[in-house]
Amino acid sequence: MSRQYYLFGSYDFSVETNTIIQPSFLVKMSEQLKPQVDIGATYIYNDGFWAGLAYRTSGALIAKYRSKSIRTYFLDMHMIIHSRRFRVLPTGNS
Numbered sequence: 001m002s003r004q005y006y007l008f009g010s011y012d013f014s015v016e017t018n019t020i021i022q023p024s025f026l027v028k029m030s031e032q033l034k035p036q037v038d039i040g041a042t043y044i045y046n047d048g049f050w051a052g053l054a055y056r057t058s059g060a061l062i063a064k065y066r067s068k069s070i071r072t073y074f075l076d077m078h079m080i081i082h083s084r085r086f087r088v089l090p091t092g093n094s
Helices: 070-076
Strands: 004-010 013-016 019-030 036-045 049-056 059-065 082-083
Touching: 036 059
Parallel strands: none
Antiparallel strands: 004 019, 013 019, 019 036, 036 049, 049 059, 059 082
């Protein structure tokens, strides 16, 4: 079993009274795999709604969303996450 290392950081920038922009990063490393980095930002409104996007260096784009109304309905915290992986094609000389 290989060791895994994580480094996470984020900061809350208050834009208005009830609005926060939260940039973040996550670095994941292990003894057997290449390092992977997630860079993203989240928009938070009134501490009850947030939406965010993140890019993963492996080529994935991740969208996140949460609303207080969803949490209240299900009596728990739920998120809707959609991710899409993009393949970068090599450019050749013509």
